[in-house]
Amino acid sequence: MASLSYEGGLHKPTFFSIIYTREIIIFDQKMSQYIKKALVLGAGGFIGSHMVKRLRSEGYWVRGVDLKYPEFSKHEANEFVLGDLRDVEFVRRVLEYKGDAGNFYQSVPYRYIQSFDEIYQFAADMGGAGFVFTGENDADIMHNSATINLNVLEMQHQMNERIGSNKTKIFYSGSACMYPEHNQLDPNNPNCEESSAYPANPDSEYGWEKLFSERLYFAYHRNYGIPVRVTRYHNIFGPEGTWEGGREKAPAAICRKVAYLPEEGGTIEVWGDGLQTRSFLYIDECIEATRRMMDSDFMGPVNIGSEEMVTINQLVDTAAKVADKYVDKEHILNAPLGVRGRNSNNDLIRSKLGWDYSMTLEEGIAKTYAWIQTQIEKKQ
Numbered sequence: 001m002a003s004l005s006y007e008g009g010l011h012k013p014t015f016f017s018i019i020y021t022r023e024i025i026i027f028d029q030k031m032s033q034y035i036k037k038a039l040v041l042g043a044g045g046f047i048g049s050h051m052v053k054r055l056r057s058e059g060y061w062v063r064g065v066d067l068k069y070p071e072f073s074k075h076e077a078n079e080f081v082l083g084d085l086r087d088v089e090f091v092r093r094v095l096e097y098k099g100d101a102g103n104f105y106q107s108v109p110y111r112y113i114q115s116f117d118e119i120y121q122f123a124a125d126m127g128g129a130g131f132v133f134t135g136e137n138d139a140d141i142m143h144n145s146a147t148i149n150l151n152v153l154e155m156q157h158q159m160n161e162r163i164g165s166n167k168t169k170i171f172y173s174g175s176a177c178m179y180p181e182h183n184q185l186d187p188n189n190p191n192c193e194e195s196s197a198y199p200a201n202p203d204s205e206y207g208w209e210k211l212f213s214e215r216l217y218f219a220y221h222r223n224y225g226i227p228v229r230v231t232r233y234h235n236i237f238g239p240e241g242t243w244e245g246g247r248e249k250a251p252a253a254i255c256r257k258v259a260y261l262p263e264e265g266g267t268i269e270v271w272g273d274g275l276q277t278r279s280f281l282y283i284d285e286c287i288e289a290t291r292r293m294m295d296s297d298f299m300g301p302v303n304i305g306s307e308e309m310v311t312i313n314q315l316v317d318t319a320a321k322v323a324d325k326y327v328d329k330e331h332i333l334n335a336p337l338g339v340r341g342r343n344s345n346n347d348l349i350r351s352k353l354g355w356d357y358s359m360t361l362e363e364g365i366a367k368t369y370a371w372i373q374t375q376i377e378k379k380q
Helices: 044-059 088-094 138-163 204-224 250-260 283-295 312-323 347-353 363-380
Strands: 017-020 035-043 060-064 079-082 118-121 169-175 228-232 266-272 301-306 327-332
Touching: 035 044, 044 060, 060 301, 079 138, 088 138, 118 283, 138 169, 138 301, 169 204, 169 283, 204 228, 228 283, 250 266, 250 312, 250 363, 266 312, 283 301, 283 347, 301 347, 312 327, 312 363
Parallel strands: 035 060, 035 118, 060 079, 118 169, 169 228, 228 301, 266 327
Antiparallel strands: 017 079
8 A cells, every 4th residue: 555644654554542741641730731732633744743843832732643653753742643534533533632531542521522723734645756746646645635634624524513613723734736737837937826826737636636625625614614724835845854765855855865975976866857946945934934824814825935946956056065075967857857847936925924934945955964964874
């Protein structure tokens, strides 16, 4: 079976399990010390695990949910539940917050069940170009991710009906992959302004699913009043992201290839002619923009990304500069590529949220390269 990653990988567990930090083992602690309660779906993945850390630093009580624990660091959730969000009954249960009355496994009278204040939905079947653009994973990508989003929205709607409340805000992490291919043919002038999404023509089934799910969240808002926040992420990267195995994104893949070269340098494979363009946003800036979005009254959709557009050749040169190595490029012209050009347009998020990226690509690559180099050293 394909490995579904809540930013990770999809195998179907036959059990649910849970792990607690010290705060919730002691149930007589008053939960009022926590300002808000958040549910992070996909908490074992790259962005989700970083969001858990951010929310905990702000004093939230956090339940994390995923098929797996974070791969590169210990989770920081108050409660972490392992399970499959394609299972609608499991989703129903993880949406229930029981407070001092009990934990995830304990049955309590329904009058004690509350809804979360915020839900962050990062769980998806995803990966880099080598996973998304081959065509071999299209059915799994569309089925798995759409099923998760359908389950989350419908079960939250039913819960809202039962408890008579509609307070829970749901954040959905969409993707710039939903933008039309015909607006991204010119690598020097791609159009990814939010209103350019229609007429729709994503270049992959991954993008079509992201577009469907984006519309799904807004439909549940229109019909049932569920407060939603929808963003379109542009190539998020940084430490603790997948860096090998076929699902890694371009910055991690390039950093890994350069890190494996000897000190004097050498040649690495670069997919395509290297003239295709992208922008890349460092993880900390993504988390900051996401939190601002959730705290605002703006529903979106809105881009979250960097406007520092570079060619893939320039991305390689940046990694080489950070590593202080000479790097030659062997271009693989028949590799999976995606669109010719993509760059975030941040006009809307600047006007609505007052947010803009501040870290340069080189600064982010320096942090990412150092972390990947450490991972390589651990394996040797």
